[in-house]
Every structure is written in C-alpha cells, then in structure tokens.
Amino acid sequence: MSEGGGGVLDSGRVGRRRFLxxxxxxxxxxxxxxxxxxxxxxxxxxxxxxxxxxxxxxDLAGPILxxxxxxxxSEGEVRGKRILLKPNLVDLSEGxxxxxxxxxxxxxxxxxxxxxxAGEVFVxxxxxxxxDTPMVLEACGLSVVLAEDKIRFVDLNYDDVFSVPNAGxxxxxxxxxxxxxxxxxDWIVSLxxxxxxxxxxxxxxxxxxxxxxxxxxxxxxxxxxxxxGIGPVILDINATLKPHFAIVDGIVGMEGDGPINGSPKTVxxxxxxxxxxxxxxxxxxxxxxxxxxxxxxxxAERRLGPIRESQIEQxxxxxxxxxxxxxxxxFIPAQRGLRLSPARx
Amino acid sequence: MGHTGELxxxxxxxxxxxxxxxxxxxxxxxAVIGGGSSGGEGGGFRPDATAWAVIAQRASGTAADSLYxxxxxxxxxxxxxxxxxxxxxxxxxxxxxxxxxLAWQGEAPFAEAGSRATNYLLASGGLHRDRRRDDxxxxxxxxxxxWSWVTGTFSWVEPTAMAMMALSAAGHFxxxxxxxxxxxxxxxxxxxGGWNFGxxxxxxxxxxxxxxxxxxxxxxxxxxxxxxxxxxxxxxxxRIVGRHRTPLALGWxxxxxxxxxxEPEQAYGWIAECLDRQSSYGPYDTTHLALxxxxxxxxNSEVGPLFSGVRQ
Numbered sequence: 001m002s003e004g005g006g007g008v009l010d011s012g013r014v015g016r017r018r019f020l021x022x023x024x025x026x027x028x029x030x031x032x033x034x035x036x037x038x039x040x041x042x043x044x045x046x047x048x049x050x051x052x053x054x055x056x057x058x059d060l061a062g063p064i065l066x067x068x069x070x071x072x073x074s075e076g077e078v079r080g081k082r083i084l085l086k087p088n089l090v091d092l093s094e095g096x097x098x099x100x101x102x103x104x105x106x107x108x109x110x111x112x113x114x115x116x117x118a119g120e121v122f123v124x125x126x127x128x129x130x131x132d133t134p135m136v137l138e139a140c141g142l143s144v145v146l147a148e149d150k151i152r153f154v155d156l157n158y159d160d161v162f163s164v165p166n167a168g169x170x171x172x173x174x175x176x177x178x179x180x181x182x183x184x185x186d187w188i189v190s191l192x193x194x195x196x197x198x199x200x201x202x203x204x205x206x207x208x209x210x211x212x213x214x215x216x217x218x219x220x221x222x223x224x225x226x227x228x229g230i231g232p233v234i235l236d237i238n239a240t241l242k243p244h245f246a247i248v249d250g251i252v253g254m255e256g257d258g259p260i261n262g263s264p265k266t267v268x269x270x271x272x273x274x275x276x277x278x279x280x281x282x283x284x285x286x287x288x289x290x291x292x293x294x295x296x297x298x299x300a301e302r303r304l305g306p307i308r309e310s311q312i313e314q315x316x317x318x319x320x321x322x323x324x325x326x327x328x329x330x331f332i333p334a335q336r337g338l339r340l341s342p343a344r345x
Numbered sequence: 346m347g348h349t350g351e352l353x354x355x356x357x358x359x360x361x362x363x364x365x366x367x368x369x370x371x372x373x374x375x376a377v378i379g380g381g382s383s384g385g386e387g388g389g390f391r392p393d394a395t396a397w398a399v400i401a402q403r404a405s406g407t408a409a410d411s412l413y414x415x416x417x418x419x420x421x422x423x424x425x426x427x428x429x430x431x432x433x434x435x436x437x438x439x440x441x442x443x444x445x446x447l448a449w450q451g452e453a454p455f456a457e458a459g460s461r462a463t464n465y466l467l468a469s470g471g472l473h474r475d476r477r478r479d480d481x482x483x484x485x486x487x488x489x490x491x492w493s494w495v496t497g498t499f500s501w502v503e504p505t506a507m508a509m510m511a512l513s514a515a516g517h518f519x520x521x522x523x524x525x526x527x528x529x530x531x532x533x534x535x536x537x538g539g540w541n542f543g544x545x546x547x548x549x550x551x552x553x554x555x556x557x558x559x560x561x562x563x564x565x566x567x568x569x570x571x572x573x574x575x576x577x578x579x580x581x582x583x584r585i586v587g588r589h590r591t592p593l594a595l596g597w598x599x600x601x602x603x604x605x606x607x608e609p610e611q612a613y614g615w616i617a618e619c620l621d622r623q624s625s626y627g628p629y630d631t632t633h634l635a636l637x638x639x640x641x642x643x644x645n646s647e648v649g650p651l652f653s654g655v656r657q
Contacts, residue, residue, distance in 0.1 A: 130542070131593055132557050132593035135593070138590075143626075155630070158384050163435075217438055219498065223499055224437070331549070332482075
C-alpha cells in the first residue's frame with residue numbers, strides 16, 4: 001500500500017505520468033493557472049462515435065469495432081496492450097437490463113479489443129454498495145460471459161492499494177487511493193450505462209469510474225467520497241486516472257430515480273470516444289439533458305474535455321434523431337432544471 | 346444474555362470437514378513473513394484478513410501458540426488511539442478494529458490491546474446530525490449513531506454490526522453504545538425484513554435487502570432482540586439462501602440462520618459449490634474464505650460462541 005509508479009500511470013498517450021506529476025504539483029501548490037490556460041484554449045476538439053439501432057440480440061462487437069476504427073484507434077495502438085474494462089455494476093438485477101452495463105456489451109467490447117490485437121482484456125470492478133461482487137456478476141449474467149469468453153475478473157475493492165497525489169484539486173482530498181491492478185493495465189476503459197442519477201444528475205462514463213475506488217479504503221458505500229462531494233470527486237478521479245476510452249451502453253438506459261430504482265428507457269445506442277467529458281456530453285444530449293447544467297460536466301469543460309456541441313465532432317449517427325428525453329424528477333434536486341431546450345414531449 | 350467467551354466443543358460431519366479443510370488450507374497459505382495474513386495470493390499483510398484468519402483458525406482448534414504471531418502483528422499495527430486501520434497510510438480506515446478485538450478475544454497477552462481497541466470503539470462512531478432535515482432524501486433516523494467504515498462519515502450497517510459483535514464478546518453487551526447500535530440496526534431494517542448496507546428509502550424508492558448484510562445483522566442481534574423481532578429476516582434468508590453460491594452472501598446467510606437455530610441440510614454442498622467457483626472468479630479473499638470456514642462450523646454450534654470457540 002505504498003505510493004509508486006508503473007503500469008497505467010506510466011503509460012498513456014501524452015506522457016501521462018509526467019502530466020500526473022505536474023498536475024499533482026499544481027493541485028497541492030494551488031497554482032492552477034498554467035493548466036487552466038492550457039486546457040481552456042478555444043478550439044479543443046474531440047470526436048465521439050454514436051451507433052444506433054443496436055440491440056442486445058444482435059451483433060455488438062461489430063458496431064464497437066467500427067466506432068473504434070472511426071475514432072482512429074488502430075491495431076498498432078492496441079496490439080499487445082492490457083485492456084481493463086470497468087463495467088458499471090451497481091445492483092442485483094436478475095432479469096432486468098437497465099441497471100448494470102449489459103454483460104453482452106462487456107463481452108463485445110472485449111472481443112473488439114482482442115480483434116484489434118490486444119494482449120489481454122480483463123474486467124475489473126469495485127462495487128459500491130454490495131461487497132459480494134461475484135454475487136453481482138452472477139445476478140446480472142456477467143459471470144456467464146466471463147466464463148464463456150475466458151475473461152479474467154478482478155475485484156477492485158480488495159486489491160492491494162497505492163496512493164497518488166490528487167491531480168484534480170476539486171476536493172480537499174490530497175491523495176487518491178487506487179487499486180494496484182490499475183497500474184498493470186495499459187488502457188482503462190469506462191464501460192458505462194446511460195442513466196439518470198439521484199445525486200449526480202446523470203451517471204455516464206466519468207461517474208462510472210467511482211467504481212475503481214477501493215472499498216477497503218473508502219468503505220461500502222464509498223462514503224468518504226460522498227462527503228468530499230460527488231461531483232468534485234468525479235472530476236478528481238478522472239483528472240488523476242486519465243482513462244483512455246469510454247463505451248456507454250445506451251441500448252436500454254435508465255430514467256427517473258437512477259442509478260438503481262429508475263425505469264428502463266430504450267434508446268438503441270452505443271456511444272464511445274477517447275475523451276470522457278465529450279462522450280458524456282453527447283450521452284446527456286441524447287437523454288435530453290443539457291450537459292452545461294450538470295455541474296460536474298460543466299466544470300469538466302474547464303480542464304478535462306469539451307462538452308459544447310461545437311467542440312465535439314459527432315461521428316456515426318447524429319444526436320438529434322436519437323434524442324429521447326429521459327424522465328427527470330422535480331423532487332430530486334440533482335435532476336431539477338437539467339432539461340435540454342426545447343424539451344420533447 | 347451475552348457471550349460468555351467459554352470454549353464450545355463443535356463436532357463436524359465428514360462432509361463438513363472436507364469443505365472446512367479446503368478453506369483452512371488456503372487460509373494457512375496466506376500467512377506472510379513477519380506475522381499475519383494477506384488478502385490474496387502473494388499479497389502483503391492486511392489486518393482485516395489477519396483477524397478473520399485468526400478467528401476461523403481459532404474456531405477450528407488451532408492452538409494459541411500458532412496464532413500468536415498473527416495476533417502480535419495486529420497489536421504492532423494498532424494505532425496509539427487504540428484503533429486498527431487497514432493501513433497506516435489511510436488514517437481514517439478504522440473498520441478492522443472490531444475484527445482485531447475478536448481476534449484477540451480471550452488471549453491474555455493481548456488483553457491490553459483488546460481493551461484499548463474496545464475503548465476506541467466505545468468512544469467512536471459515525472458522524473450524525475441531531476435531527477433529520479425536512480428535505481432529507483434518506484429515510485433513516487440520523488440521531489441513532491452506529492459505527493462507520495471510515496472516520497468522519499455516516500454510520501452503516503456492516504461496521505455497526507461488527508462493532509456490536511466485538512463489544513458484546515468483550516464484555517460490553519449492555520453498554521449504551523451497543524444498545525444504541527441495536528436501535529440503529531432496527532431502524533435500518535427494510536420493508537421485506539432484511540438489511541442492506543444501510544438505507545431503507547431514498548426519495549420515493551424503497552431499498553431492498555441484501556443477503557450478506559441480512560445474515561450479518563442476524564448474527565449481531567442474536568441475544569439482543571427477541572426472536573419475533575427477527576422473524577421476517579429469518580423468512581427472507583430462508584427464501585433466498587439456496588440461490589446463492591458466492592462467499593459473502595452464502596457465508597453470512599448460513600451464519601445468520603445458525604444464530605437463530607436453523608441449519609439448512611444442503612449447507613456443506615452449497616459451500617463446496619461456492620469454493621468451486623474460484624475457478625471462474627479467481628481465489629477468494631482470505632476474509633471470504635474465513636467466513637465460509639466459520640459457516641462450516643456454525644451448523645453444529647451456536648454462532649456467537651463460535652467466535653471464541655474451539656473444535657475437537
């Protein structure tokens with residue numbers, strides 16, 4: 001449980017470790033202006049791919065692979081790499097498809113990376129409310145996919161832990177503890193679900209990374225992070241971890257009182273991209289949510305990635321025909337006033 | 346009422362012995378140089394894994410001399426305030442403290458360490474408001490203070506149940522903090538009769554019970570509440586226990602039923618199937634294996650004394 005480097009925090013596309021050190025220094029030293037200027041340069045562009053007309057009964061690896069290629073992910077970039085898929089698993093959900101990232105999407109994502117030449121694809125999660133992670137895998141059907149496809153699973157809640165300086169600085173947490181498994185991955189892929197959330201407004205690719213934080217340090221639920229502030233912690237985790245890719249299962253999402261007690265909402269979409277704020281902003285628009293009104297997404301735009309339509313190149317399908325307004329409850333403060341104008345009936 | 350700490354003789358069937366041996370062999374293999382146990386293969390010392398290993402091994406009849414290094418290691422990492430943390434790097438992670446109390450329980454060389462830990466537990470607890478806000482989203486009584494996973498956060502079901510078990514075993518059965526813990530747990534019982542991590546309703550949605558937390562609370566509340574208070578929880582666990590072959594759900598459900606005198610006939614077969622699933626999920630954490638080992642022994646003994654009992 002000591003601080004250290006290696007693996008994911010060394011690797012990455014633009015000197016991630018150097019960035020991490022630099023950003024951490026800024027966060028601790030309180031001199032964030034340099035980073036702020038750097039990342040708020042107008043014209044920061046990201047691409048997001050949207051596949052529509054997708055169902056759990058059809059080919060899922062094909063659309064994911066097509067999206068990855070459309071986003072410029074080549075065999076050369078993935079070949080031999082260790083890919084960590086982090087699915088959104090939050091509750092026991094036998095027979096329902098709208099709570100957890102669907103196991104067939106997880107299996108398809110693994111297949112897509114392997115077809116691009118990945119050395120290993122494995123699945124890792126640290127469930128937030130239930131300590132018996134294998135029980136969640138069995139309830140949602142992911143255990144079957146893992147067994148059939150011979151995909152390794154790591155329970156991040158009980159992993160060895162290392163800590164690094166908090167590169168975000170949005171909360172008062174000086175360091176963040178991560179499972180050692182993350183250091184052994186070359187790519188971290190957030191495999192999220194398209195859902196509303198009663199504390200955060202929406203839960204998508206960025207919020208999904210809450211689930212990498214180890215329960216043995218933060219508890220079940222990860223209450224330390226709640227006290228620090230859910231939105232700011234989402235930003236800190238993403239700024240420090242710098243995930244590589246996101247795939248959001250929007251085939252059947254959840255509206256209303258998410259992330260557990262909401263209702264299913266069929267969209268038939270898969271959304272993916274390298275930049276998580278851009279992916280989440282696209283997802284939000286598909287849900288009829290204005291990303292600029294979701295506090296953590298609005299804040300993410302300052303340093304982590306663009307959320308404005310003008311700065312996100314939509315590849316694949318456009319948002320407008322897919323937009324399906326998700327139910328937002330007035331009695332849930334985090335969901336009030338999030339609707340994208342004009343509202344749809 | 347309350348646990349006496351006297352040694353119980355537990356006789357196991359041949360089937361149970363086979364399953365128990367599988368658990369214990371792996372647990373023994375998790376011992377690390379310098380004392381204590383790791384959570385997984387090749388890992389470093391972890392206090393919670395160490396304490397669970399001691400509790401299971403003691404219940405299986407392992408001699409105190411053999412367990413001395415593990416107990417001593419726990420004492421060495423005990424903080425000056427009496428708490429036992431998951432790591433000195435994470436100061437607030439005090440949730441292994443009740444596990445250490447149970448691991449030291451009844452061992453004279455560690456009486457002082459145990460006393461300091463119980464004093465810490467009696468003086469600590471979750472962070473709470475005096476009254477529920479009118480617009481509170483979560484329907485629990487915030488005045489009832491249990492214990493938290495990490496300092497400076499709210500009280501949750503699992504650390505509260507573990508603290509109550511430890512304090513009861515250490516002779517504080519009737520302490521006001523333990524009585525408050527009982528009240529807090531009863532306040533967190535969900536409509537279907539069981540418990541989850543500690544929420545009954547959020548906004549307009551009822552929360553549902555979870556097997557592992559329900560079983561754990563059934564153990565913690567044994568002797569503290571009359572049987573009729575547990576009836577709905579027992580019915581819930583009876584209904585769902587046969588579905589589960591994963592370690593925490595199955596282990597705590599079996600222990601919970603045993604705490605109230607119930608023993609499913611198929612229990613050992615279920616535990617064996619649960620162990621077999623390591624071929625899919627990888628080796629279980631030491632804490633989970635210890636729980637399954639205790640579940641093996643629970644069927645021929647009362648659960649409470651099991652934590653300070655011995656097998657022949």
